Amino acid sequence: MKTFSSFSLFLLSLTFLSLQASQGSTTSSSYKDTQQLLNFKASVSNPTFLSNWLPNQNTCNFTGITCKDSLVSSIDLSSTHLGTNFSLVSTFLLSLDHLETLVLKDINLTGTISFTKCNTFLTTLDLSLNSLSGSLSDISNLGSCSSLNSLNLSNNGLDSSFLKDSPRLNLEVLDLSNNKLSGPSVITWLFQSSCNGMQQLALKGNKLTGEIGPTLATCETLTHLDLSSNNFSVGVPSFGDCLALEYLDISANKFFGDISHPLSSCHKLSFLNISSNPFGGNIPVLPVQNLRFLYVADNELHGEIPSWLSTACSNLIELDLSTNNLSGTVPSGFGACSSLESLDISENKFSGELPIDIFTKMGALKKLFLSLNGFSGVLPDSLSQLVKLETLDLSANNFSGFIPSALCQGTETNLKELFLQNNLFTGSIPSSLSNCSQLVSLDLSFNNLGGTIPPSLGSLSKLRDMIIWLNKLQGEIPQELMYIQTLENLILDFNELTGTIPSGLSNCTNLNWISLSNNKLSGEIPAWIGQFSKLAILKLSNNSFSGRIPPELGDCKSLIWLDLNTNKLNGTIPPELFKQSGSIAVKYLSQKSYVYIKNDGSKECHGAGNLLEFAGINKEQLNRISTRNPCNFTRVYGGKLQPTFYHNGSIIFLDISYNMLSGSIPKEIGSTMYLYILNLGHNNISGVIPQEIGDIRSLNILDLSSNRLEGPIPQSLTALSLLTDIDLSNNYLSGMIPEMGQLETFPASRFQNNSGLCGYPLSKCGEDPSSGLNSQHQKSHRRQASLAGSVAMGLLFSLFCIVGLIIVAIETKKRRKKKDASFDGYVDSRSHSGTANVSWKLTGAREALSINLATFEKPLRKLTFADLLDATNGFHNDSLIGSGGFGDSFRCSTKGDVYSYGVVLLELLTGKRPTDSADFGDNNLVGWVKQHAKLKISDVFDPELMKEDPTLEIELLQHLKVACACLDDRPWRRPTMIQVMAMFKEIQAGCGIDSQSTIATEDGGFGAVEMVEMSIKEVPELSSKQ
Incomplete structure (x- = not known):
C-alpha cells in the first residue's frame, strides 16, 4: 500500500511538471509572437493603424490579430496601407509558428515573392491589391508552406516572363486576376505537373493568348474557372467530363465557334458568362439543369429567343441577353421563370407591345432592362403588379401615350430606378410618382412631356437623380425640391422653364451636376452655389441670367465644368473663380454617360459646345436636339466620364461668352493647368491678353474674339503646343503675331479686324495691309518650297513606277491564274487604324x-x-x-509622312512591329494601341523599357500621346513636324501627365490630344446590372 502511494505521488509530480513545462512553452511561444509582431510594426512605413501593438498589451488584443490557445493563428490587416516589403512579411509574419491565415490585402506591399521560411500550419495567404512585381514563377518560393491551399495574388504586377520550374504547390484556390500575365504558356505552366486538387482558378484581367489545349479537361476537381478579360482568340476548349465545374466565366475575349459541345457535359454549371465574345448564330443550346446565372450579352447572336430557354428558365435567377441582334418578342413560356430576379434583353431588335402578361407572372422579378429596342404602344397600369420590381428600364424605345399614374400604386413599393427616357411620351409628369417612396433615379428625358414639374416630387427623400431634359416643361422649378437633400444630379436642359433658381436648392448640398441650360430662367446666379463642395458641373447657358458672376463659385472645390454662355451677365471676371486650381479632386462623376456636342461657330450658334447626360438614349436620336438649338453640330463625342486627375486638378471647361462682361482677364487664370476650352468671346473685356494664359499647357481651344482687348499677342502663347483652334478676331490688338508654335497654323480669319496686328498670316509688318504683297510673298516662298518638294517626290515616284512595271511584267502571267482562282473568295478589308x-x-x-x-x-x-x-x-x-500593313491610301502629302512617323514612334514605344505580332489578332499595331486606349494605356509599353527604369512611365505616356496625335484619322488634324518638335520640347520641360490616364479615340470619345483631362474608360462590368 505504501509502495502504491509513492507511485501515485510520483505520477502526480510528473503531471504537474509536464503542465508547467507546457505552460512555459506556450508562454515562450506567445512572447516570441509578440516580439515578431512588434518588429514588424517597427519596419512598416505607416504604423498608425497598429497603434495598440504595444509591448505591455496582450498580443491577442492587437488590432487584426486572432489567437487560438493564446497563440497567433490569424492576421488580417486589410486596407491599412502600412507600406512594407514582402521580405519583411516573410521574416516577421510568415515565420510565426502557429499562423494559419494571413490577409494583407491592400496594404501597399511591394517587392518580389522571395524565398520564404514558412510554418506547417499556414493554409490561407491573401496578398491581393498590392504592388508585388516579378515573375509568376516566383510563387515557387512559397513551396515551404506545405499546408498552403489558398493563394490570392490578384491585382498586383506579376508577369509571366522566364517561367521555369514547377510551382510545386498543392493549391485548391489560386487567384491571379488583374496582373501582367501574357502569352500562351501560363495555364500550361500552372498545370505542368498536375491539376488534381485545384478547385478554383481565376486568371481574369490579364493578356493571356493561344490555345488552352486539353489541360483543363483533366482538372476533374475544378469547380470555379474565370478566364475573362484576356486575349484568347480561339475556339472554346473542351472541358471533358466536367464532373465538378459550377462557375465558368470566359467573357471579354475573342472565343468563337461552337460552345454547345464543349460544355455539353457540364451539368453542374450554376454560373455561365460568355458575354463580349464574337459568338454568332442563334442562342446556343447550353446545359441549364442547374444554371442560376446566365450571361450571353454583347455577342453576335441573332434570331428569336429559343423555346428551350423559356422551358428551362425555372431555375434562373439572372439572365442577360443584351447587346445582340435578337428579334421577335419575349416568349410566352417566360412566364414560368418564377425565380428570375433580373432580365436584361436591352440593345436588341425586339418589337411589339410590352408583354406585360408575361412579366406579371414573374413573381420574383426585381430588375427589368428592355432599353434600346423597338417596343411600342402604351404602358399599361398593370405594371404596378410587379410589386418587387426595383429597376425598370424602358429607355430608347417607341412607347407613347401617358406615363401610367398607377406605377407605384399600393402599400408595397420597391421601385428604385425608373428610366423612361428617349420615348414618345406625352402629357404631364404624374404627381403620383411621389408614391414611389424608394425612388433613387428618375430619368424622363427626350420625350414630349409638358406641364410643370410636380411639387410632390419633393417628397422623394431618397432621390439622387432627377433627369428630365429635352421636354416641353414649363413653369418654375419647384421650391419643394429643397427637401431632397440626397439629390446629386439635377438635369433639366432644353425645356421652357421660367423664373429663378429656387433658394430652397441651397439645402441640396450633395449636388454634383446642375444643368439648366436652354431654358427661360432669369434673375441672378445665387452665391450660395459656392457652398456645394461636390459640384463638378454647372451649366446655366442660354438663359436670361443677369448680374455678376458670383466670386463664391471659386469655393466649389470640385468644379471642373462651368458654362454660363449666352446670358446677360455683367461686371468683371472674378479672380476668385480660379482659386481652387491645383487642389481639385474629382470623384463624383466617374462612369457618367455623356455626349459633348461641339458647336459649328456660326453667328446663330453661341458657345463652344454642350455637355449632355446621355444614359439610355439612342445616338441616332441626336437630331432631335437640333429642333431646339440653332447649331449645326461639327462633331459629337460620347462615352463615360473619367477624370484623369485625382488631387491636383483644375477647371477644364470655361465658357462665359456672349454676355456683357467687362474689365480685364485675371492673371490667376494661368493656374488652371488642365483647362481645355476657354471661351471669353463676345463680351466687353478690355486690357491686354495676360502672359499667364501661356502657362495653360493643356489648352486646346481659345476664343477671345469680339472684345476690346489691346496690346500685343503674348509670346507665351507659342508654348501652347496642344492648341487646335484660336480666335482673336475683332479686338484692338497690335504688334506682330508671334511666329512660333501653333499660331503659325491658323488662317487669317482668326486674327482679322485687329487694325494694328501684322505678320503671317496677315500682312507683313510695315506694309500696307490692303496691298496683299506680303501675302503673295509668303505664298511665293511656300510655292517654291512646294515645287521643290513636288520635283523630288516626282523623281522618287518615277523610279518607283519603273521598278514596279518591271516586277509586274515578270509576275503578271504567274499571278493571272491565281487571281482567277481566288476572285470568288474573300477580301479582308482592314482600315489603317485597325x-x-x-x-x-x-x-x-x-x-x-x-x-x-x-x-x-x-x-x-x-x-x-x-x-x-x-x-x-x-x-x-x-x-x-x-x-497592306499600316499604310494609308492618300495623295502624297506631308500629313502622310506624319502618320508614318507616328507608326515608327509606336514601334519604338511598344517594341512591336506594325503587322506581325500575335497579340494583335486580326488587327495591326495602330488598332491594337487604340483598343488598349480604353484600358490602362501604359500596358502597351515595351516591358524592356520599363525594366530599365520604372520611372519612365510618365515620360513614355507623353510620347505616346504625341504618336496618337500623328495617327489621327483626319489628316488635317495631324500636327506638323514643327508642332511635334514643340510637343517634345514640352515633354523635356517636364509637363506632367497622369500615368493612369487613357487615350480615347474618336470612336470612343475625345481624341488623343483633344482631351487630356477627361477620357473615356469603358469597363464591361456586369455588376451594375446584378
Whole structure:
C-alpha cells in the first residue's frame, strides 16, 4: 500500500511538471509572437493603424490579430496601407509558428515573392491589391508552406516572363486576376505537373493568348474557372467530363465557334458568362439543369429567343441577353421563370407591345432592362403588379401615350430606378410618382412631356437623380425640391422653364451636376452655389441670367465644368473663380454617360459646345436636339466620364461668352493647368491678353474674339503646343503675331479686324495691309518650297513606277491564274487604324458599308462593295505590289509622312512591329494601341523599357500621346513636324501627365490630344446590372 502511494505521488509530480513545462512553452511561444509582431510594426512605413501593438498589451488584443490557445493563428490587416516589403512579411509574419491565415490585402506591399521560411500550419495567404512585381514563377518560393491551399495574388504586377520550374504547390484556390500575365504558356505552366486538387482558378484581367489545349479537361476537381478579360482568340476548349465545374466565366475575349459541345457535359454549371465574345448564330443550346446565372450579352447572336430557354428558365435567377441582334418578342413560356430576379434583353431588335402578361407572372422579378429596342404602344397600369420590381428600364424605345399614374400604386413599393427616357411620351409628369417612396433615379428625358414639374416630387427623400431634359416643361422649378437633400444630379436642359433658381436648392448640398441650360430662367446666379463642395458641373447657358458672376463659385472645390454662355451677365471676371486650381479632386462623376456636342461657330450658334447626360438614349436620336438649338453640330463625342486627375486638378471647361462682361482677364487664370476650352468671346473685356494664359499647357481651344482687348499677342502663347483652334478676331490688338508654335497654323480669319496686328498670316509688318504683297510673298516662298518638294517626290515616284512595271511584267502571267482562282473568295478589308475589320464575300449582293466616321452624324451616303468594284474597274489585290500593313491610301502629302512617323514612334514605344505580332489578332499595331486606349494605356509599353527604369512611365505616356496625335484619322488634324518638335520640347520641360490616364479615340470619345483631362474608360462590368 505504501509502495502504491509513492507511485501515485510520483505520477502526480510528473503531471504537474509536464503542465508547467507546457505552460512555459506556450508562454515562450506567445512572447516570441509578440516580439515578431512588434518588429514588424517597427519596419512598416505607416504604423498608425497598429497603434495598440504595444509591448505591455496582450498580443491577442492587437488590432487584426486572432489567437487560438493564446497563440497567433490569424492576421488580417486589410486596407491599412502600412507600406512594407514582402521580405519583411516573410521574416516577421510568415515565420510565426502557429499562423494559419494571413490577409494583407491592400496594404501597399511591394517587392518580389522571395524565398520564404514558412510554418506547417499556414493554409490561407491573401496578398491581393498590392504592388508585388516579378515573375509568376516566383510563387515557387512559397513551396515551404506545405499546408498552403489558398493563394490570392490578384491585382498586383506579376508577369509571366522566364517561367521555369514547377510551382510545386498543392493549391485548391489560386487567384491571379488583374496582373501582367501574357502569352500562351501560363495555364500550361500552372498545370505542368498536375491539376488534381485545384478547385478554383481565376486568371481574369490579364493578356493571356493561344490555345488552352486539353489541360483543363483533366482538372476533374475544378469547380470555379474565370478566364475573362484576356486575349484568347480561339475556339472554346473542351472541358471533358466536367464532373465538378459550377462557375465558368470566359467573357471579354475573342472565343468563337461552337460552345454547345464543349460544355455539353457540364451539368453542374450554376454560373455561365460568355458575354463580349464574337459568338454568332442563334442562342446556343447550353446545359441549364442547374444554371442560376446566365450571361450571353454583347455577342453576335441573332434570331428569336429559343423555346428551350423559356422551358428551362425555372431555375434562373439572372439572365442577360443584351447587346445582340435578337428579334421577335419575349416568349410566352417566360412566364414560368418564377425565380428570375433580373432580365436584361436591352440593345436588341425586339418589337411589339410590352408583354406585360408575361412579366406579371414573374413573381420574383426585381430588375427589368428592355432599353434600346423597338417596343411600342402604351404602358399599361398593370405594371404596378410587379410589386418587387426595383429597376425598370424602358429607355430608347417607341412607347407613347401617358406615363401610367398607377406605377407605384399600393402599400408595397420597391421601385428604385425608373428610366423612361428617349420615348414618345406625352402629357404631364404624374404627381403620383411621389408614391414611389424608394425612388433613387428618375430619368424622363427626350420625350414630349409638358406641364410643370410636380411639387410632390419633393417628397422623394431618397432621390439622387432627377433627369428630365429635352421636354416641353414649363413653369418654375419647384421650391419643394429643397427637401431632397440626397439629390446629386439635377438635369433639366432644353425645356421652357421660367423664373429663378429656387433658394430652397441651397439645402441640396450633395449636388454634383446642375444643368439648366436652354431654358427661360432669369434673375441672378445665387452665391450660395459656392457652398456645394461636390459640384463638378454647372451649366446655366442660354438663359436670361443677369448680374455678376458670383466670386463664391471659386469655393466649389470640385468644379471642373462651368458654362454660363449666352446670358446677360455683367461686371468683371472674378479672380476668385480660379482659386481652387491645383487642389481639385474629382470623384463624383466617374462612369457618367455623356455626349459633348461641339458647336459649328456660326453667328446663330453661341458657345463652344454642350455637355449632355446621355444614359439610355439612342445616338441616332441626336437630331432631335437640333429642333431646339440653332447649331449645326461639327462633331459629337460620347462615352463615360473619367477624370484623369485625382488631387491636383483644375477647371477644364470655361465658357462665359456672349454676355456683357467687362474689365480685364485675371492673371490667376494661368493656374488652371488642365483647362481645355476657354471661351471669353463676345463680351466687353478690355486690357491686354495676360502672359499667364501661356502657362495653360493643356489648352486646346481659345476664343477671345469680339472684345476690346489691346496690346500685343503674348509670346507665351507659342508654348501652347496642344492648341487646335484660336480666335482673336475683332479686338484692338497690335504688334506682330508671334511666329512660333501653333499660331503659325491658323488662317487669317482668326486674327482679322485687329487694325494694328501684322505678320503671317496677315500682312507683313510695315506694309500696307490692303496691298496683299506680303501675302503673295509668303505664298511665293511656300510655292517654291512646294515645287521643290513636288520635283523630288516626282523623281522618287518615277523610279518607283519603273521598278514596279518591271516586277509586274515578270509576275503578271504567274499571278493571272491565281487571281482567277481566288476572285470568288474573300477580301479582308482592314482600315489603317485597325478600328474596323469587315469581310465581304464577292457576290452580287450590295452590302452596305457605312462611312459615318463614328461621329454619330448621319452617313453622307451608303457605299457598297459593288460600287468599289465599279470604281476600280475590277482591280484585285493580286495586281498590287506588296501587301497592306499600316499604310494609308492618300495623295502624297506631308500629313502622310506624319502618320508614318507616328507608326515608327509606336514601334519604338511598344517594341512591336506594325503587322506581325500575335497579340494583335486580326488587327495591326495602330488598332491594337487604340483598343488598349480604353484600358490602362501604359500596358502597351515595351516591358524592356520599363525594366530599365520604372520611372519612365510618365515620360513614355507623353510620347505616346504625341504618336496618337500623328495617327489621327483626319489628316488635317495631324500636327506638323514643327508642332511635334514643340510637343517634345514640352515633354523635356517636364509637363506632367497622369500615368493612369487613357487615350480615347474618336470612336470612343475625345481624341488623343483633344482631351487630356477627361477620357473615356469603358469597363464591361456586369455588376451594375446584378
